[in-house]
Amino acid sequence: MKEYTIEKVGVRYGIFTALALILFFFFMKLIGLVEVYELRVLNAIFLFTGVFLSIKTFRDNAKHASYLNGLGVGILTSAVALLIFAAFVIIYLAGINPEFMEGLKETEYFGQYLNPYIAGVAIFLEGTLSGMLVSFILMQYYKRSHMSSPEEPVP
Numbered sequence: 001m002k003e004y005t006i007e008k009v010g011v012r013y014g015i016f017t018a019l020a021l022i023l024f025f026f027f028m029k030l031i032g033l034v035e036v037y038e039l040r041v042l043n044a045i046f047l048f049t050g051v052f053l054s055i056k057t058f059r060d061n062a063k064h065a066s067y068l069n070g071l072g073v074g075i076l077t078s079a080v081a082l083l084i085f086a087a088f089v090i091i092y093l094a095g096i097n098p099e100f101m102e103g104l105k106e107t108e109y110f111g112q113y114l115n116p117y118i119a120g121v122a123i124f125l126e127g128t129l130s131g132m133l134v135s136f137i138l139m140q141y142y143k144r145s146h147m148s149s150p151e152e153p154v155p
Contacts, residue, residue, distance in 0.1 A: 004061040007052050010073050014080025016025025021085045035103065045129060048080045051077050051117075051134045059142060071139050078131020089118035 021043055028034040044153045054077040093101040093116035105114050 002061070004058055004063075006069055006072050006076060008063075009058045010076030011080050013054035013057070013073075013075035013077045014085065016053075017046060018080035018088070020050065021081065022088050023090075034100075043127070044130060046083065047078060047131055048134050050081055051131055052138055053140065055135065055138050061128045067143055070133050070142060074135025074138060075128075075132050078135065079128050082127035082131065085127065086120040086124035088146070089123055090116045093119055096097055110154060131139050 007054065013140075024043065024046060028036075028039065033039055055070050056072050058073045059070055062069065076097045101116055101119075104119070105112060112129075
């Protein structure tokens with residue numbers, strides 16, 4: 001029997017979400033749209049999907065799936081995903097493609113202050129905060145959609 005803990009589910013889906021974000025980055029690079037800043041908002045779709053699937057998996061399979069446990073799974077999923085993705089961005093900008101970093105410096109609002117590490121930290125913080133918000137919103141959905149009616153016993 002498989003054990004579904006907050007840590008196992010959060011880390012597993014965090015890794016899957018990070019891989020999706022990295023693959024999407026390379027897909028955007030392949031089709032020549034990686035420099036279109038506005039399209040980066042599509043990363044939110046991958047983050048939302050990863051957090052949604054992690055919370056759903058945990059709620060459907062864990063023995064003790066309370067509101068706070070579900071919230072924790074979602075936050076852990078986003079933190080793991082964004083930690084991995086931010087590390088990838090730092091490595092990419094510092095070592096793999098430093099020319100891309102120079103292009104960001106020229107086009108971004110505070111570009112003259114930007115370096116790979118600041119970009120990675122910004123991605124981590126922005127994404128993790130977004131993941132916290134998504135987790136909270138999804139748990140509101142689960143709280144309402146799985147409430148028992150007055151005739152049903154509370155599980």
